[in-house]
Amino acid sequence: MDTTANSTELTGIAGWAVELMERLGGLGAGIAIALENLFPPLPSEVILPLAGFTASRGRFSLAEVLLWTTLGSVVGALALYGFGVALGRDRLRRIVDRLPLVRLSDLDRTEAWFARHGDKAVFFGRMIPIFRSLISIPAGVERMPLGRFTLLTTAGSLLWNTVFVLAGYFLGENWHRVEDYAGVLQKLVIVGVLAGLTVWLVLRLRQLRGERRATIG
Structure with missing residues (x-):
């Protein structure tokens, strides 16, 4: 099965990514990942293994x-960093x-x-679903030196991308198995964040009730 046949069988994001890579080669994979950074619902856990599989078929190296x-x-992260700079601390x-x-x-x-x-957050944040996009905004707000931000983002992204691209490359037509394991990781992250927000909300409401009672008393 060649990549052309594969693209006709795939639908949704996967089909779109394959078509983009077939038309533009490696540049298409780069564009897809840049958009994934800007729009987190686009899953790199699908795009990267698929790019590795496409490379295994000889479409590009x-x-x-x-x-x-x-x-x-890096381009997607820099765009969000720029948004953080434009937003500004004030x-x-x-x-x-x-x-x-919120206070x-x-x-x-x-x-x-x-x-x-901040350095660890930017580097390791590139390997955490959803946060790899969001972490660029506070980095911009806090005006992390651009050179350091770019270096940390490049290093973290290269590590994350290599793992998933190689998985797709060696799994071949079974590249989609990567998505199953990555999906579990993403669900764990989302559950952890929701649990943390729930605990914070409960504690904050209790604090506000306590302050209100103290004021009335």
Whole structure:
């Protein structure tokens, strides 16, 4: 089965990605990953193994797909970093100040955490579903040096992309098995985030009730 036949059998995001890679080669894989960074619902866990499979069929080389997908990751991350810079710390504080249940002290603690762990957050964040897109925005807001942000993003993206591209390359027509395992990881991350938000919300509501009682008393 060649890639042309494969693209006719695939539908949705997978079919779109294959068509893009068939038309543009490695550049198409890079564009798909850049868009995945900007629109997290586009799953890199599908696009990357599929790019590896396409490379195994000789459409382009393995080195080429790794180069283009990593470049796409960096371009997408830089776009979101630029959004964070444009948003700015002062504007973000004004937005947070208007949000219910959120205080500026929460933002202050977040900024302090990012100041201590920003490098690790950017590097390892490239390997966590959903967060690999979102982490670029606080990096821009906090004005992390652009060179350091780009280096950390490139290193983290190259590691993540290599694992999934190689999996698709060696699994061949069974590349879709990667999605099953990656889907479990993504679900665990989402459940963890929702659990954390739930705990935070419960604690914050209790705190507000306590303050209200103290004021009335």
